[in-house]
Amino acid sequence: MAMSGRSKRESRGSTRGKRESESRSSSARVKRERDRERETEAPSFRGSPVRVKREVEPASVREAPAPVVPAVRVKREREADEDSEPEREQRMAAWIPRTGGAATAPTWIPLTGVCWTLTLRNCVPSPSRISMRMPVWCVASTFRALSNVPPLRNYFLEEDNYKNIKRPPGDIMFLLVQRFGELMRKLWNPRNFKAHVSPHEMLQAVVLCSKKTFQITKQGDGVDFLSWFLNALHSALGGTKKKKKTIVTDVFQGSMRIFTKKLPHPDLPAEEKEQLLHNDEYQETMVESTFMYLTLDLPTAPLYKDEKEQLIIPQVPLFNILAKFNGITEKEYKTYKENFLKRFQLTKLPPYLIFCIKRFTKNNFFVEKNPTIVNFPITNVDLREYLSEEVQAVHKNTTYDLIANIVHDGKPSEGSYRIHVLHHGTGKWYELQDLQVTDILPQMITLSEAYIQIWKRRDNDETNQQGA
Numbered sequence: 001m002a003m004s005g006r007s008k009r010e011s012r013g014s015t016r017g018k019r020e021s022e023s024r025s026s027s028a029r030v031k032r033e034r035d036r037e038r039e040t041e042a043p044s045f046r047g048s049p050v051r052v053k054r055e056v057e058p059a060s061v062r063e064a065p066a067p068v069v070p071a072v073r074v075k076r077e078r079e080a081d082e083d084s085e086p087e088r089e090q091r092m093a094a095w096i097p098r099t100g101g102a103a104t105a106p107t108w109i110p111l112t113g114v115c116w117t118l119t120l121r122n123c124v125p126s127p128s129r130i131s132m133r134m135p136v137w138c139v140a141s142t143f144r145a146l147s148n149v150p151p152l153r154n155y156f157l158e159e160d161n162y163k164n165i166k167r168p169p170g171d172i173m174f175l176l177v178q179r180f181g182e183l184m185r186k187l188w189n190p191r192n193f194k195a196h197v198s199p200h201e202m203l204q205a206v207v208l209c210s211k212k213t214f215q216i217t218k219q220g221d222g223v224d225f226l227s228w229f230l231n232a233l234h235s236a237l238g239g240t241k242k243k244k245k246t247i248v249t250d251v252f253q254g255s256m257r258i259f260t261k262k263l264p265h266p267d268l269p270a271e272e273k274e275q276l277l278h279n280d281e282y283q284e285t286m287v288e289s290t291f292m293y294l295t296l297d298l299p300t301a302p303l304y305k306d307e308k309e310q311l312i313i314p315q316v317p318l319f320n321i322l323a324k325f326n327g328i329t330e331k332e333y334k335t336y337k338e339n340f341l342k343r344f345q346l347t348k349l350p351p352y353l354i355f356c357i358k359r360f361t362k363n364n365f366f367v368e369k370n371p372t373i374v375n376f377p378i379t380n381v382d383l384r385e386y387l388s389e390e391v392q393a394v395h396k397n398t399t400y401d402l403i404a405n406i407v408h409d410g411k412p413s414e415g416s417y418r419i420h421v422l423h424h425g426t427g428k429w430y431e432l433q434d435l436q437v438t439d440i441l442p443q444m445i446t447l448s449e450a451y452i453q454i455w456k457r458r459d460n461d462e463t464n465q466q467g468a
Contacts, residue, residue: 138222139206139214141417142229143199144432145404145454147187148421149352155247156181157188165238172209173236179205180233196435222406222417222452223295223356230292241290248292255348256325257388258287263332263339288347293354296321297331298372318376321357325386346386353383353400355453360412367412374450378402378442381455400455407448420445 147153155161159181167174179202186197206214209232214220230248239246245253261284264273276282299316323329327345359370384398392398405420418433420440431440 138220138225138417139203140199140434141406141419142222142226142452143183143202144419144421145406145452147184148404149251149454149456150424151251151351152247153184153188156184161247162237167236167238173232175205176209176229176232177236219413219415221360222408223293223358226354226356226452227292249290251352252292252350252354253290254346254350254353255288255290257327257345257347258289259327259343259345260285260287261341263341266339293356294325296355296357296374297324298358298370298374301370301372313371313373315373315375318374318381321374322383322386327386327388345388346383347388347391349383349387349395349398349457351457352403353455353457355455357451357453359408359449359451369408369412369415371449373447375446376402376450376453378445397458399458401458402445402453403456404452404454405445405448405450406452408451409449417451420448 156177162177162181165174165177183197183199183202186192186199203216206229207216210228213228214225230252234246234248237246237248238244239249262282264276264282268276298321299314301314302312324331325344325346327343330341330343333340333342357374359372361368361370379401381400381402382398383400384392384395387395387398403422403424407418407420408415409418410416416433418431420429420431422429429440429442429445431438
């Protein structure tokens, strides 16, 4: 009985399988017949049915097929034909050939941080765009500003300048140099089809080398990142604090004298204070120090409204906050135990000078932003008066011109960064924020809340041209 039941089940299964296969074959047969009917009658573009006959094409037609030209190529050729000869010469003037040397740019590198954008008509040069998420706008602005410094840019465009630098085994900091060089070559690639660059690898190197101090998901401070990045880049290139120099120190490093005088405790009696001032511990001392950037302190912003019940944003000239480095102005610095009076005097001006305007103050509860507007000229800022007398004779060129201006907008924790860059070839200014690039007048740059600025020192040739 068991064997007969199994045979019945097997016969039922085989019958069911045959039926399913027959139904599938019949449905496939019906589908093929429908496809043949559709192929015999094909609708035209106007909607009227036109019967298509399968005829053999002549041999001449088969041997010479019509060439397929991409739409982008047709558009480029049409635009190239429409260009006039002066327009071509003006566009080609934005590029310079290679002149040779170890730190020179590769063949056909544009004069400034400007890439060819194929989305614009006639391939008008426009500033390169770095595609980044909102929390890392401070990183993007810093990279854009540094890419507009020609000596630093030209050094990293040539990989031969740093590929033979020996680092200790297991050192990950050299990854920062490699990724920064790759980013510069992406930004300045004349054959780059896209108008924007994604620095994903560079951001990963920043997170790894900073030990997650600067992360992709968190908004960081622009000055903190700039200070860390310049020092990390200098160290990764084999530089030291005093002896060995790198391209970073050659471009940005200056020197100053710091005069420090210790103050007695303010709660002490007046007689005891006078006695302490005669001790050697409370005498003024002088130290030579180097710097990568100068920190400019803003005056305290008003806390209360004026007579018209309005909060007026204060303004201060640039030369007022630069008086900190004239060697005369003293400022008090407080610590947990001691107070000091310090004054600063510049002894060496670098080819490219960085100003960091101190807008944020931290306390135990929150971070406060100072919205004071700094009034500064775009060109012709002379810093000779901030040098000592013996150094003034050595420094012939002390005049600087602005080439990059990083702005912070909004609240300290929820704000955003944008940057103004100068196109050296045309003298025009551009405003960059994420993927947005717009022209801006130089007069509008001074109305922004400037946070980080890069100034270029004039050479003898540039000074003579300005004087003429």
